[in-house]
Amino acid sequence: MKIQGIIHQQICQFKWHLLACFGLIMVLPIEEALVNFKDGLGFRCGSMVLVSIMFSPLLAGLIACANVQGDMDQKLYIFWRSKPAGIKLLVSLKFFVGLTASLIIMTCPLIFWLLSGNIIDTNSDILYSIPLSALLSIMTYSLCFGCNVLIRSTARAWLVGMLLAGFCLILPFILPLNYRDFVSDVIFGSRVYYPVIMLIISAAAFVFALFAAQYDWHLKTNLKGLLWVAGGLVFVLLMLFSSQVANIKVLQELEIEPFMLGRNDLDYAGDKVIFQEHNYVDIDNNKISFSNIDSNPDDIAVPITRPEGLEEYHTRDYPGRDKLIKVVGDNLYSFSILAYFSRERIDREGKPPLNRDIYEHAYLRSYKYTVNRWIPICEIDISECLTDHSYSQIALRLIDNKIIAIINNSFVLIDATNPEELKRLDTKLDVLKRPMGYIQERRKEFSIPLVPVEGIDIEDRIKLSIDLNYQYEGIDERSIVDIHDEKISFFLASYYDDIRRFDVTGWDSENIYCKLSTARPFTILEHMSSVYLGRVFVKNGKLYFSSKNTLLVFDIRSGDKIRKLGHFIRMDYSIQDIAVLDDDNILLCMRWDRNLSNYDSSEKNFLCLLKNPG
Amino acid sequence: MTEPAIKIEGLHFSYGKKHVLKGVDLEVPKGSIFGFIGRNGTGKTTTIKTMLGLQKPSSGKCIVGGFDSFTQTLEIRKRIGFMAEDQQMYGWMKVGRIIKWVAGFYPDWDYKFSAELAEILRLPMNVKVKALSKGQNSSLALLLALGHRPDIVILDDPTLGLDPIARKDFLRHVIDLLQSNSVTVFFSSHLLYEIEPVADYIAILDNGVIIKAGKTEELREKIRRFILKPKPDADFGRLASVLDILKLADNISLAIEDCDESKKAEIKTMSSNGYQETALNLDEIFEAYVIGNRGDLHRA
Incomplete structure (x- = not known):
């Protein structure tokens, strides 16, 4: 078989289609260049090249269909098949000739762009889309080629090919398949899974086309049938989408009256939840009600006053809005770190002046709830922790009757058995190591520094160390660590990517050793939610992930995999705070705000009681 | 061979x-x-x-x-x-x-x-x-x-x-x-x-x-057509190799395959006044094989 004859025939056969596609892909860049030229900016183009390249996968599919359509007519098919040609070789030739031609055409706008000389202005993220588009074009080309060998009708094959391409790209992100984790492990990096998917699908479509031609597979279709199939696919996709949306049952949604507006936060107080600092949230028969926090009017605490000499300082407190609450008998106490700082003005030559806050004093305070007020009753000076007078990182955790107050790399351990009489147990300055960032390395064991605090249980120390490493602020009421059956695991969520479980494999006096156990990729819908990454925490064997308007609940204890239990989403709402109640139901503080214009405020606040799934 | x-x-x-x-x-x-x-x-x-x-x-x-x-x-x-x-x-x-x-x-x-x-x-x-x-x-x-x-x-x-x-x-x-x-x-x-x-x-x-x-x-030699006036008691069902029987007014047309002298003699016994024998062209042979009426006298 003379290959050059086949290639010649191939190119002659679809040259008009190639020229048409060339015209389509070049029309926008040329138009942009002409407009620029007319406007006196010179003959140059820019963004339209990228738009053209984005469209190239559609054109690649068309080229693929045109490439084989000339040979797939039933009678022509018999004509060339009855010749002594190796079918697989012939189809391979056609495939690669068409693919090369389509890639050349896709490159034309880039050459035009290079010649116009302004490629340097473009940022690297946009340039990254060029090879991705090329890969996508290879995938659509291969799928349409395979479909046309099977269906033998240009329009139908293109339609089916494009549907398949869409399905292949979307389906893995709708279904929580763990294959992406596998792929990532194979290629040692999580950012290249799209190219891997596309290359695998392209190769599969090509192999399929070879076998379809070899064994004369022919799928007879009619337009009505295809539309039904397309409709069916869209229906399946919608079903898969809908199964992920709002499948957590709302038990009650209560609009909060205007007089209750203010601090929409939920705080844990033993087995109860306090709303807006002054009301218990009572759940009875799935109905929300509020009750005042009782306090004995006769038991009036004597408030402490601001230490002398600090009148001129500004103050900042932590945890601020959320409260770290301890229940002792009938009394409620809360704790916070209060820092005093002065503001220094730094003049800069030729530039606006800068303000710098210099922290000089810090106190751990306890408060008692008395007659509808939180009254400061005791404090311990922990100013020595401000070794560099900055206040960049701060954390507070109550473990049994001990409080660990952390400022930067130092901490103070305080006995809070009697919150009205705090006792310092230990102080360690500059002993905490710099926390490590989000783990990129997915295969090797890695270590996390163990907080050198003594006098607390090792499991609590590990929990504190991990939370401190990855969360820092916010560890007063949340944890990402799950301890179950003597197994310690923790969970991290990354932007756009997945939720990963890491197992603690061991520890020594300085480090905790961990290893990636499994990852559960976000689906496409979850991707959209995770853009506004909010809270991630673990409670009672479930992982809660909240973003701006979405709450996801995962089961983390049954089996090795992270299994999604529920998904709650409300458009135009934002989740202010979350509390998992004692009866396992979930309470959300939400704000509805469609305030598109500054003059028409339409904010509403809700408490939402959700049935915890699973 | x-x-x-x-x-x-x-x-x-x-x-x-x-x-x-x-x-x-x-x-x-x-x-x-x-x-x-x-x-x-x-x-x-x-x-x-x-x-x-x-x-x-x-x-x-x-x-x-x-x-x-x-x-x-x-x-x-x-x-x-x-x-x-x-x-x-x-x-x-x-x-x-x-x-x-x-x-x-x-x-x-x-x-x-x-x-x-x-x-x-x-x-x-x-x-x-x-x-x-x-x-x-x-x-x-x-x-x-x-x-x-x-x-x-x-x-x-x-x-x-x-x-x-x-x-x-x-x-x-x-x-x-x-x-x-x-x-x-x-x-x-x-x-x-x-x-x-x-x-x-x-x-x-x-x-x-x-x-x-x-x-x-x-095929042309062995497949023959006989036109004859049948006796009232003629039983064409006895003939094993009839391909087609056609009724032509008072006469019957028989297409017979593997025709030899014994078959001809047998056909003669069923005729009241002898028979007329002709060869078939390919078109007629094809017709006799594909759509021929095999021995159903009532249909004939």
Whole structure:
């Protein structure tokens, strides 16, 4: 078989289609260049090249269909098949000739762009889309080629090919398949899974086309049938989408009256939840009600006053809005770190002046709830922790009757058995190591520094160390660590990517050793939610992930995999705070705000009681 | 005994639930012109496609030129010339280009012979295929089937769609080009009168099975028609080899296969005034086999 004859025939056969596609892909860049030229900016183009390249996968599919359509007519098919040609070789030739031609055409706008000389202005993220588009074009080309060998009708094959391409790209992100984790492990990096998917699908479509031609597979279709199939696919996709949306049952949604507006936060107080600092949230028969926090009017605490000499300082407190609450008998106490700082003005030559806050004093305070007020009753000076007078990182955790107050790399351990009489147990300055960032390395064991605090249980120390490493602020009421059956695991969520479980494999006096156990990729819908990454925490064997308007609940204890239990989403709402109640139901503080214009405020606040799934 | 050019044994083929071939057995002697006849839709093209290895049968065996159709497809295609019914080719190619293109598939393409053929068939080399007349299109397809000087030529209803003059012209070329070169020709058609003058052998395919095969002359000799006035007590059901009984006013027309003297004597006993014996042409033989009334006197 003379290959050059086949290639010649191939190119002659679809040259008009190639020229048409060339015209389509070049029309926008040329138009942009002409407009620029007319406007006196010179003959140059820019963004339209990228738009053209984005469209190239559609054109690649068309080229693929045109490439084989000339040979797939039933009678022509018999004509060339009855010749002594190796079918697989012939189809391979056609495939690669068409693919090369389509890639050349896709490159034309880039050459035009290079010649116009302004490629340097473009940022690297946009340039990254060029090879991705090329890969996508290879995938659509291969799928349409395979479909046309099977269906033998240009329009139908293109339609089916494009549907398949869409399905292949979307389906893995709708279904929580763990294959992406596998792929990532194979290629040692999580950012290249799209190219891997596309290359695998392209190769599969090509192999399929070879076998379809070899064994004369022919799928007879009619337009009505295809539309039904397309409709069916869209229906399946919608079903898969809908199964992920709002499948957590709302038990009650209560609009909060205007007089209750203010601090929409939920705080844990033993087995109860306090709303807006002054009301218990009572759940009875799935109905929300509020009750005042009782306090004995006769038991009036004597408030402490601001230490002398600090009148001129500004103050900042932590945890601020959320409260770290301890229940002792009938009394409620809360704790916070209060820092005093002065503001220094730094003049800069030729530039606006800068303000710098210099922290000089810090106190751990306890408060008692008395007659509808939180009254400061005791404090311990922990100013020595401000070794560099900055206040960049701060954390507070109550473990049994001990409080660990952390400022930067130092901490103070305080006995809070009697919150009205705090006792310092230990102080360690500059002993905490710099926390490590989000783990990129997915295969090797890695270590996390163990907080050198003594006098607390090792499991609590590990929990504190991990939370401190990855969360820092916010560890007063949340944890990402799950301890179950003597197994310690923790969970991290990354932007756009997945939720990963890491197992603690061991520890020594300085480090905790961990290893990636499994990852559960976000689906496409979850991707959209995770853009506004909010809270991630673990409670009672479930992982809660909240973003701006979405709450996801995962089961983390049954089996090795992270299994999604529920998904709650409300458009135009934002989740202010979350509390998992004692009866396992979930309470959300939400704000509805469609305030598109500054003059028409339409904010509403809700408490939402959700049935915890699973 | 020489090996047959084509040998088919127990060939079965189905399109889904529809059984098209139900056990075809066939032998095509080397150097013969073999007429393969049957009504439309009886499985002629399916049999040919299977011979070429274009489709896989459900069961059975097919040997073409000594090669197995299913395992040695390329070897077969190198050695045969095939012309499909209503052959379509790349319309955008010029005649000269398509000849070159097809020649590329054959290592033994005879360029001199194909040039001679083009001249004999009066093919314009610089005209696009889509601009050719039906007759020229058939001639081109014939050239492409013969250019590599195949041992076996398979023609599947090659004159389909041609007008009578073009058909005669085409057949004349086929006979001129092939008869003298000891090429085996497998000629499938439903037009019996175009096969009759050229075919050495005949096979009749009906409902997926070969119902009669043999030398054309033998068929003509052994299948006879008798016209007679039957006695009132004549029992034609006793005759074993009746192919067709027709009632013609007071007379009866009987088509009998494997006709010999004893059968003639038996027929004479059923007649009141003797009989008139005639030979059948291929068209009538085909009709007798395919739609003949076998011994139902009431129908007759």
